[in-house]
Amino acid sequence: MQTLNVAEAGITYLFRCIQYYAEGCSYFLLYFLALLWIGLKSEKRMRQMFLPQAVMLLATVLNPVFPVILNRIFDVNKEYYRFLWIVPVGICISAAAVLLVCDHVKGTLRKGIAVLALVLIFVSGGTFIYKDGYVRAENLYKMPTELLEVSRIIHEDTDVPFPKAMFEYDYHMLIRQYDASILLPCGRDEYLDALSNGITEEQLENELYARLLAVAALGMEVGLDDFYEAMEHTNTEYFVLTKGNPAVSYLKKAGLWEAGSTANHVVLRYDMKEPWVFTLEDYSKIWGSD
Numbered sequence: 001m002q003t004l005n006v007a008e009a010g011i012t013y014l015f016r017c018i019q020y021y022a023e024g025c026s027y028f029l030l031y032f033l034a035l036l037w038i039g040l041k042s043e044k045r046m047r048q049m050f051l052p053q054a055v056m057l058l059a060t061v062l063n064p065v066f067p068v069i070l071n072r073i074f075d076v077n078k079e080y081y082r083f084l085w086i087v088p089v090g091i092c093i094s095a096a097a098v099l100l101v102c103d104h105v106k107g108t109l110r111k112g113i114a115v116l117a118l119v120l121i122f123v124s125g126g127t128f129i130y131k132d133g134y135v136r137a138e139n140l141y142k143m144p145t146e147l148l149e150v151s152r153i154i155h156e157d158t159d160v161p162f163p164k165a166m167f168e169y170d171y172h173m174l175i176r177q178y179d180a181s182i183l184l185p186c187g188r189d190e191y192l193d194a195l196s197n198g199i200t201e202e203q204l205e206n207e208l209y210a211r212l213l214a215v216a217a218l219g220m221e222v223g224l225d226d227f228y229e230a231m232e233h234t235n236t237e238y239f240v241l242t243k244g245n246p247a248v249s250y251l252k253k254a255g256l257w258e259a260g261s262t263a264n265h266v267v268l269r270y271d272m273k274e275p276w277v278f279t280l281e282d283y284s285k286i287w288g289s290d
Contacts, residue, residue, distance in 0.1 A: 005196075006071040006080070011064040013080075021081050031089045034096035042099050050092055057087055078192060143178050146262040147171055150240055151179045153260035153267045158237065162278040165238035166212045168245065169195065171265075183278060185209045185234040191217060208233050216241065221250050228254075235276035239268045 004020065006013045018028055035054050038046055060066050061083045070076050101114050138145045150171070154163055164183040167175060172191055175182055186209040194213045203210040204222060211230040214220035216239065222230075230236070239256060241248055243266050252258075256268040 005077055006067050011068060013067050014062070014064040017067075017081050018084065021084050027089050027093070028087075030093050031087070034093045037096045037100065038092070041103075042096075046095065046099070050088075050095065053088070054092075061087065078189065141178055143174060144171075146265055147174055147178060149262045150265055150267060151175070151182060153262075154182060154238055154240075157259040157267070157269060159275065160237075160277050162280075163238060164234070164236045164276075164278075165240055166216050166236055167240045168216055168242060171240060172216075185212050185236045194218065212236060215239070215247050215250065219245065219247050221247075224254055231270050232273060235272070235278075237270055237272060239270070240265055241268070242266075 004013060004016055009016055035050065038050050067076055067080050070080075097114075097117055101117075139148060141148065154165060162181050162183050164185055165175075166172075166185055169191060172184065173188065176184070176188075190209060191213065194210070194217045199210050199214050199218060199220070204214060204226070208230040211222045211226055212234065214222055215227070238259070239247075239251055241251075242264055243261070248266060248268070251268050254270075256270050259267045259269040261267065
């Protein structure tokens with residue numbers, strides 16, 4: 001989803017967005033068929049509930065020209081798919097199915113149509129949680145076990161309560177959910193932008209976190225003086241990379257040393273010239289009892 005670009009895709013952006021969002025357009029096709037059925041066969045009250053909103057959505061969110069126009073005002077590449085959340089696909093399909101089965105079909109045929117509809121939904125509806133069978137979670141946090149090990153290694157090695165670390169993409173996104181006490185030198189949007197559009201020379205010169213992203217996300221080798229400056233000024237102590245990442249040798253050449261490792265990841269530490277201690281505001285007086 002994050003790799004789509006409105007400027008490049010044009011009016012096909014919406015259809016590609018739907019395809020990524022729903023892993024195919026089957027559910028949205030069912031949505032349009034449901035609207036057609038409701039418009040032709042339902043009573044006035046149901047038409048009032050579903051058709052006006054459908055017209056509004058077709059004129060805006062589901063209009064292929066709409067994201068192109070909207071993108072000229074502000075960047076919607078990473079957010080447009082969220083508009084699809086407001087389309088009442090599930091409710092509309094369910095309402096049309098009830099109308100079909102309960103009001104227009106009787107007897108055994110009713111059950112047959114219900115079963116057929118259920119089968120079609122499962123066949124055409126994309127990927128399901130249990131498509132590969134029930135997979136037991138590795139731990140109660142439902143996170144990769146190695147991520148938990150990485151967190152433990154960093155906290156056992158660091159001298160500060162809130163260390164800052166740079167990760168490869170997957171772990172960079174997950175560590176925020178598992179261990180918020182490990183801080184990050186850049187946010188989600190900056191990381192996604194680097195993966196989608198690369199990093200320019202101007203960014204490397206003016207944005208310190210971009211130098212760290214260049215190493216972790218793109219495997220680039222920046223000048224060592226520039227790299228040290230970025231590590232010091234962003235207060236980043238650790239890099240966590242997969243063992244096969246070519247950037248590991250660059251970081252070791254830059255003087256980072258191995259603080260620990262897991263089966264597939266290595267935790268490299270940079271010795272700060274002036275250790276930085278992040279502190280949280282103490283609101284205990286506000287929360288405390290009178």
